[in-house]
Amino acid sequence: MRTLWLVVRRFLFLILVIWSASTITFIIPRFSPRSAIRERFALLARNGGFSPGDLEKIITAMQTQFGLDKPLLQQYVDYMSGVLRLDFGYSLNKYPSTVIDLISQALPWTLGLLLVTTILSFLIGNLLGAIAAWPKAPQWLRAVATPFVLLTGVPPVLMGVLLLFFVGFRLKLLPLGGAYSIGVIPNWSWGFALDMAQHQILPALALIFGSVGGWVLSMRGMGITIQGEDYVNFAEHKGLDGVSIFRDYYLRNALLPQVTGFALALGTVVTSAIIIESIFFLPGIGTLLQDAIKSNDFPVIYGIVLFITITVATLMVAMEFVYPLIDPRIRKQ
Amino acid sequence: MATVVWTPAEVIQPSRPALLFRYIRRNKSLAIGLTVLLLLVAFTVIGFLAVDAKQAYPLAAPTKRPPSLQYLLGTDFFGRNLLAAMVVGMWQTAVIGVLAGGLGTFIGVVLGFVSAYFGGWIDSAVKSVCQILTPIPVLLIQVVVAGSLDKRDVTILTMAFIVVMLAWMGPTLVIRSQVLTMKERQFVSVAKLSGVSDLGIIFKEILPNLLPFIAAAFVGQVFAAVFASFYLAVLGLGPLREPLLGNIIWAAQTQGAFFNGWWWWPIEPAVAMILILGSLALVIMGLDELANPRVRRSE
Numbered sequence A: 001m002r003t004l005w006l007v008v009r010r011f012l013f014l015i016l017v018i019w020s021a022s023t024i025t026f027i028i029p030r031f032s033p034r035s036a037i038r039e040r041f042a043l044l045a046r047n048g049g050f051s052p053g054d055l056e057k058i059i060t061a062m063q064t065q066f067g068l069d070k071p072l073l074q075q076y077v078d079y080m081s082g083v084l085r086l087d088f089g090y091s092l093n094k095y096p097s098t099v100i101d102l103i104s105q106a107l108p109w110t111l112g113l114l115l116v117t118t119i120l121s122f123l124i125g126n127l128l129g130a131i132a133a134w135p136k137a138p139q140w141l142r143a144v145a146t147p148f149v150l151l152t153g154v155p156p157v158l159m160g161v162l163l164l165f166f167v168g169f170r171l172k173l174l175p176l177g178g179a180y181s182i183g184v185i186p187n188w189s190w191g192f193a194l195d196m197a198q199h200q201i202l203p204a205l206a207l208i209f210g211s212v213g214g215w216v217l218s219m220r221g222m223g224i225t226i227q228g229e230d231y232v233n234f235a236e237h238k239g240l241d242g243v244s245i246f247r248d249y250y251l252r253n254a255l256l257p258q259v260t261g262f263a264l265a266l267g268t269v270v271t272s273a274i275i276i277e278s279i280f281f282l283p284g285i286g287t288l289l290q291d292a293i294k295s296n297d298f299p300v301i302y303g304i305v306l307f308i309t310i311t312v313a314t315l316m317v318a319m320e321f322v323y324p325l326i327d328p329r330i331r332k333q
Numbered sequence B: 001m002a003t004v005v006w007t008p009a010e011v012i013q014p015s016r017p018a019l020l021f022r023y024i025r026r027n028k029s030l031a032i033g034l035t036v037l038l039l040l041v042a043f044t045v046i047g048f049l050a051v052d053a054k055q056a057y058p059l060a061a062p063t064k065r066p067p068s069l070q071y072l073l074g075t076d077f078f079g080r081n082l083l084a085a086m087v088v089g090m091w092q093t094a095v096i097g098v099l100a101g102g103l104g105t106f107i108g109v110v111l112g113f114v115s116a117y118f119g120g121w122i123d124s125a126v127k128s129v130c131q132i133l134t135p136i137p138v139l140l141i142q143v144v145v146a147g148s149l150d151k152r153d154v155t156i157l158t159m160a161f162i163v164v165m166l167a168w169m170g171p172t173l174v175i176r177s178q179v180l181t182m183k184e185r186q187f188v189s190v191a192k193l194s195g196v197s198d199l200g201i202i203f204k205e206i207l208p209n210l211l212p213f214i215a216a217a218f219v220g221q222v223f224a225a226v227f228a229s230f231y232l233a234v235l236g237l238g239p240l241r242e243p244l245l246g247n248i249i250w251a252a253q254t255q256g257a258f259f260n261g262w263w264w265w266p267i268e269p270a271v272a273m274i275l276i277l278g279s280l281a282l283v284i285m286g287l288d289e290l291a292n293p294r295v296r297r298s299e
Helices: A002-031 A036-046 A052-065 A072-084 A099-133 A139-143 A145-150 A156-170 A190-227 A230-237 A242-280 A285-294 A298-326 A328-332 B016-026 B028-050 B082-118 B120-133 B138-148 B156-165 B169-182 B186-193 B198-234 B245-254 B264-291 B293-298
Strands: none
Touching: A002 A072, A002 A298, A002 B120, A002 B138, A036 A052, A099 A139, A099 A145, A099 A190, A099 A242, A099 A285, A099 A298, A139 A145, A145 A190, A156 A190, A156 A242, A156 B198, A156 B264, A190 A242, A230 A242, A242 A285, A242 A298, A242 B138, A242 B198, A242 B245, A285 A298, A285 B138, A298 B138, B016 B028, B028 B082, B028 B264, B082 B120, B082 B156, B082 B169, B082 B198, B082 B245, B082 B264, B120 B169, B138 B156, B138 B198, B156 B198, B169 B198, B186 B198, B198 B245, B198 B264, B245 B264
């Protein structure tokens, strides 16, 4: 019964988060002095698409089409019911496509990059951090973590620029950007897969280098506190070998708070991936967002923001239900 | 017969600056961080004296020159002297950081105090708002705000305000929890029993004890503000005319600087930004060590 109440409460919290995020993205543009439709068609008129006299008529017609002439409350209700169905309306720039279509086309790219880099940096960072705090680890192994710690303050984007310069521009080892080489037509062949993989290495490295340091630092801190615990001393006095103490007594316990940290870091991870994409000209949510910013495609901007917010918030709440699976102490309560 | 002479000079306590110097020598991250920060400040100050700030804007210099004796850091596609652009960009980054960081810390301290000290419904309101806003990726909301503004309205000042709008939750929660523990301490009860007013207790008893935490929160906020404004600028949402460091990288990437061989254009603002963020991160780590003896002992 108590568990059920806990689940319901977290679920209500999730709804509250999504509701506030969507309300913020609804209200802010309403205060804006800019009109997306007007800017869009004023640009078309300037380029000679139609006579400027028709501009006002077109704008009024479009505003009716997008429901902007209805009372504010009605607009809000329509908007919120759209959010519930993940329906963020139409793109202004690529009109017949809906925002959610554009997002689902871009999503696999971002998701692929994000999954691989997040998992790798979580594993590498935590292992290095645990080793750095473990007094019996070989000295050279403990020193491996140091360069990563030095990189902690450097955001992945800047890491990306440095990698582009040294590896891509100076050494000419890897391509300077894009998802695949210019002039190549996407197809299902090993050559194309290799070409695509080559284009993903630098952005992936940038993301990994940019986030490993944080995990190393927090894991080292955890490791230091756990070493002093009685059960670790007891395991040592029982004569257990170093590897199983490290793995079962020390690493497993130190990892628990890191999972919480993982949930908290999700937002940062997603935003860095988005910005990395725009630096490396990779297709994906980030490039979609940047194009939308450049062409004032507001429905797409707000759609992306809401989509990511909903995803991140849901994942964060979902992570809380994962803890009982990895920590038996919580399950008992 | 030799007599042992006791010289009082030997036991004189070292002076305050000497003690400070000794501590900083032990706390390496604080020392390195502060040194780099000071060097950056010196670069900006000397730069403003040596270079004409007007050169940081388009059409002030010949275009696309690699670094040379005349243009030490080269010039870009739009004819900006990048040395001048670095100087002005550093200054603008500092303005955004200090302004947004200071404002965010101030809001955090006020809300944290009010919430923890008076408790009740104010406390639960502040706490719930902070908790609800925390899972929302701040940068994305900032993207919405910055995107909704008229391009002419986006200036260094508005950047600072956009950044601070959603960045006060962290310090609020930190200060709130500190005040909560502090107000149960005995010296506060003694002050209360002696008839000191609420404001007196807040300003004379609790606030002085919180100064280290407020200082740490401030540096953290400056870091976060610099970081956030940099991301916004890299996405092309900054004040496009200004030579803000993120703007320069954005401009360089949209013009395909690496493809065209203009390597110095994106690399210089990137290195400058790494130095700024890196030194701030080191100072934060150093302050942590200062405030938290547990970390200190483990070193």
